[in-house]
Amino acid sequence: MQLGYPYGFDAQGRTAQALGDDHIRDLIEQVLFTSPGERLNRPTFGTGLAQLLFAPTGPELATATQFLVQGALQQWLGDLVKFTGLQVDSSDSTVTVTVQYVVLATQRQISAEFTRGGA
Template identity: 30%
Template sequence: MEKIIMTNSADLYGRSLGFPPQVGPNGQMLWSSGESNVRESICIILCTRPGERVLQPDFGCGLDRYLFEPNNTSTLRLIQEEVKRAIIRWEPRVALNDIHVSVNPADQRAVDIAIYYTLIAIQKREQLNLTFMQQV
């Protein structure tokens, strides 16, 4: 007879300090685990500029290079490719399904990024929405 061992998502996806860092009511740092850990990891990847981490100088996405670019189709496509490249390289727990990048309808300086991915271990589809503000 085959034995089936059930694991929870914290076991599958690990545990780390939450992002953004927060202190709980007991005065201790809040931790992130499971599926939210993956979501937060993607945010960290996209918010980190290559060269920021001393021991991993290639880590990150480099969206800051688009801060002063015109908010047009070409820039949106470059942002989309940059996000795709960074997630594929730095987040092995997900399979990237699609990325939509568009100008934010409420603020023409902002870019909305919708990331569609599948959590590989449990084959669950997820979506992460971020807004990136350009300085034009």
């Protein structure tokens, strides 16, 4: 078992845990929504995806963002999962990322959607 993300407590008041596929999903979310430079000992960790909330939208930005996100996910999680699909959408003040992947340990295929909104 691993720590749950975001950090929290379970019904017994202990640190919440994440099992198997839930832990992988938590790791993907951390990579997606962490800005480079935010982690002290890993300055290149993350994607900077949150900055997309404040950028003008367009096909060029969407394509560049998709490559950036795919590269970061592969760099940081490529030993745990094989990414088979990725779509990044920005609408109004919301970014939605849909990721399709295969968990290498179990060969389980999963599709997950992650959404963040601006203030």
